[in-house]
Amino acid sequence: MNKTNKLISYQKLTDIATVLFENGGLRSDDAAIIARDLVAANLRGLDSHGVSRIPMYLERIRRKVVNPQPNIKIQRITSAVSLVDGDDGMGFLAGHQAMDEAIELAKQSGIGLVGVRNSTHYGMAALYVKQAIEAGYISMAYTNSSPAIPVWGGRTPFLGASPFAAGVPGGEKSPYLLDMAMTVIARGKIRLAATHGEPIPSGLALDSDGVPTTDAKKAFEGVCLPFGGAKGAALAMLMDLLAGVLTGANYGGDVKSLYFDHSEPQNVGHLFIAIRPDLFVTKEEFNDRMDSFVDRAKDLPKAQGFDEILIPGEPEERTAIKRLEDGIPLTNEVIQSLVEEGVRSSVDVSNFF
Structure with a gap:
C-alpha cells in the first residue's frame, strides 16, 4: 500500500x-x-x-538525556590516535568531528584512529565514510547501540543492531560505500513499519516472548534477528567490543534505548578509522587501480534476473x-x-x- x-x-x-x-x-x-x-x-x-x-x-x-549544546572535547593520545568526548550531545556532531580528526591524523601518520564516548545515536553510518570519501580517504566507522538482537543462542536483546560502514574513494568511477546493520533488516525500518501499521516479512524478528512474528509493533518491542545467523551475531559482538569496550563507552547491554529509556544519557561509543590511499602506491595509481577494479566487477557475467552489476553505494x-x-x-x-x-x-x- x-x-x-x-x-x-x-x-x-x-x-x-x-x-x-x-x-x-x-x-x-x-x-x-x-x-x-x-x-x-x-x-x-x-x-x-x-x-x-x-x-x-x-x-x-x-527529557534532558541529550545535551542540545555540547562542549565536545578531543584528546590526542598518540600521533595517530585521538579520543573524542561527545558530552552527551547529538551523535552526528561528535561523529563528524571524530572523522575530521581521523582524517587529520591520517594526513600526518598515514592512518588515524579515533574513539568516541559519551555520544548518542549518530544516524546513517554512511554519513561519516562519505565524509572521508569526499576528502579522498579510505575509512571505516563502527558504533554500538542499544540492545536489539540476542547473542547467538539467546532470546533476549543484548547486542545492538550496530551498523558498520566502510568507504573507499575511486578515481573516475563510483566509490565503494558500504553501510549495513548487523540485523537482517535495519531496526529503524521495523519502527517505520510499526508507525504505518504495516506487517514485516517473516524471519526478521521475534516478539518479547521469543516467538517469530510479522507484527512490526511486536517485533520492535522484541528482538531483531542477526543476518547470517551466528556470523551476524558475532559481528555485532565485535562492534560492541570495538566501539564500546575499547572506547570507554557503555557496552554489553548498557546503552540506553533510544525510544523507551529516558532515565539517563545513552553513552554510545563509536570508532573511526581513516587511511591515506597513497601509502603503498601513488594516489594516481590507486585511482587507476580502483577504476580498473570497478570496470572488472561490472563486466562480469550477470546472474539470472540481473541487468547490471552495481558497486555498494x-x-x-x-x-x-x-x-x-x-x-x-x-x-x-x-x-x-x-x-x-x-x-x-x-x-x-x-x-x-
Missing part, C-alpha cells in the same frame, strides 16, 4: 528540519548539520533514518540523484508528526507542506 502523501524538495525539507532543531535548543550551525544529515538519509532512500526521527530526537532533548546514490530532482516522498504520518513537533516548539511548519 502506497502511503506517500507529498514530494518535498531537498531544500524545503532541510529548512523544516533546521527550524525544528533550532527551536529545540540547538545552536544554529549544529541544527543545520543535523538537518542536512537526516535529509541526506531520505535522499539516499534510507527513510527509516531520516526526518521521521526528528520528534524522537527532540523528545530526548526535552551506487543504488543509494542513484536514488539521491532522482530525489534531488523529483523531491523526497513523505508519508502522511511523517508530515503530521513534523507539524505536531512544530506546534510543541511554537513554530508553524505546516506552510512548508
Whole structure:
C-alpha cells in the first residue's frame, strides 16, 4: 500500500528540519548539520533514518538525556590516535568531528584512529565514510547501540543492531560505500513499519516472548534477528567490543534505548578509522587501480534476473540523484508528526507542506 502523501524538495525539507532543531535548543550551525544529515538519509532512500526521527530526537532533548549544546572535547593520545568526548550531545556532531580528526591524523601518520564516548545515536553510518570519501580517504566507522538482537543462542536483546560502514574513494568511477546493520533488516525500518501499521516479512524478528512474528509493533518491542545467523551475531559482538569496550563507552547491554529509556544519557561509543590511499602506491595509481577494479566487477557475467552489476553505494546514490530532482516522498504520518513537533516548539511548519 502506497502511503506517500507529498514530494518535498531537498531544500524545503532541510529548512523544516533546521527550524525544528533550532527551536529545540540547538545552536544554529549544529541544527543545520543535523538537518542536512537526516535529509541526506531520505535522499539516499534510507527513510527509516531520516526526518521521521526528528520528534524522537527532540523528545530526548526535552527529557534532558541529550545535551542540545555540547562542549565536545578531543584528546590526542598518540600521533595517530585521538579520543573524542561527545558530552552527551547529538551523535552526528561528535561523529563528524571524530572523522575530521581521523582524517587529520591520517594526513600526518598515514592512518588515524579515533574513539568516541559519551555520544548518542549518530544516524546513517554512511554519513561519516562519505565524509572521508569526499576528502579522498579510505575509512571505516563502527558504533554500538542499544540492545536489539540476542547473542547467538539467546532470546533476549543484548547486542545492538550496530551498523558498520566502510568507504573507499575511486578515481573516475563510483566509490565503494558500504553501510549495513548487523540485523537482517535495519531496526529503524521495523519502527517505520510499526508507525504505518504495516506487517514485516517473516524471519526478521521475534516478539518479547521469543516467538517469530510479522507484527512490526511486536517485533520492535522484541528482538531483531542477526543476518547470517551466528556470523551476524558475532559481528555485532565485535562492534560492541570495538566501539564500546575499547572506547570507554557503555557496552554489553548498557546503552540506553533510544525510544523507551529516558532515565539517563545513552553513552554510545563509536570508532573511526581513516587511511591515506597513497601509502603503498601513488594516489594516481590507486585511482587507476580502483577504476580498473570497478570496470572488472561490472563486466562480469550477470546472474539470472540481473541487468547490471552495481558497486555498494551506487543504488543509494542513484536514488539521491532522482530525489534531488523529483523531491523526497513523505508519508502522511511523517508530515503530521513534523507539524505536531512544530506546534510543541511554537513554530508553524505546516506552510512548508
